Amino acid sequence: QSVLTQPPSASGTPGQRVTISCSGSRSDIGNNYVYWYQQFPGTAPKLLIYENTQRPSGVPDRFSGSKSGSSASLAISGLRSEDEADYYCAAWDDSLSVRFGGGTKLTVL
Amino acid sequence: QLQLQESGPGLLKPSETLSLTCSVSGGSIFRSSYYFGWIRQPPGKGLEWIGSIHFGGTTYYNPSLKSRITISVDTSKNQFSLRLNSVTAADTGVFYCARHGGIYLAAADFWGPGTRVIVSS
Numbered sequence: 282q283s284v285l286t287q288p289p290s291a292s293g294t295p296g297q298r299v300t301i302s303c304s305g306s307r308s309d310i311g312n313n314y315v316y317w318y319q320q321f322p323g324t325a326p327k328l329l330i331y332e333n334t335q336r337p338s339g340v341p342d343r344f345s346g347s348k349s350g351s352s353a354s355l356a357i358s359g360l361r362s363e364d365e366a367d368y369y370c371a372a373w374d375d376s377l378s379v380r381f382g383g384g385t386k387l388t389v390l
Numbered sequence: 391q392l393q394l395q396e397s398g399p400g401l402l403k404p405s406e407t408l409s410l411t412c413s414v415s416g417g418s419i420f421r422s423s424y425y426f427g428w429i430r431q432p433p434g435k436g437l438e439w440i441g442s443i444h445f446g447g448t449t450y451y452n453p454s455l456k457s458r459i460t461i462s463v464d465t466s467k468n469q470f471s472l473r474l475n476s477v478t479a480a481d482t483g484v485f486y487c488a489r490h491g492g493i494y495l496a497a498a499d500f501w502g503p504g505t506r507v508i509v510s511s
Contacts, residue, residue, distance in 0.1 A: 316496050325501035371496040379439035379496045
């Protein structure tokens with residue numbers, strides 16, 4: 282079962298800014314880095330954001346991450362149709378385990 | 391460019407043992423500072439971390455699966471493997487192997503394409 286809480290769905294129109302939240306606890310998000318993944322149907326996840334706010338090479342700066350306390354957010358600005366995908370947050374837990382969020386399905390209207 | 395590829399049987403019967411191997415190319419597991427791990431995804435559901443290993447043998451396992459899993463590494467073949475005992479239908483899904491960002495096991499920057507496993511009688 283997912284320990285990190287994400288909304289199951291989110292949506293926006295092209296050009297809009299959309300945010301996806303990820304809520305945890307002090308032992309996971311509160312004390313550790315947050316990571317975000319993007320997954321298209323039938324493909325492996327792709328690392329989108331690492332260490333709360335950093336973008337790997339090749340990830341557009343339309344994607345940004347933030348963290349406050351035991352919550353984190355992924356923001357997508359200038360929404361495009363190709364951003365329609367599933368998004369997952371993840372964090373290490375102090376009990377020596379990796380926690381994933383349940384995933385958010387982003388629909389571009 | 392690092393590449394990972396999962397291999398193993400796609401169909402098992404309940405109570406059998408699942409054995410998967412991840413072959414790594416374009417980089418060496420040996421003397422690497424990185425951890426390598428397994429993540430699975432049941433049909434239509436989210437991601438679940440299974441466990442991770444360092445070439446030196448240090449392992450971290452998902453507590454909910456710990457009693458049933460073993461992850462090992464074969465540096466001579468540049469591979470690491472997963473064994474999952476006593477499988478049930480709940481173990482059906484896509485299994486991914488991945489490279490973690492150093493000791494940061496919630497980070498996975500290289501993934502295999504995934505291998506589908508079905509548990510059915």
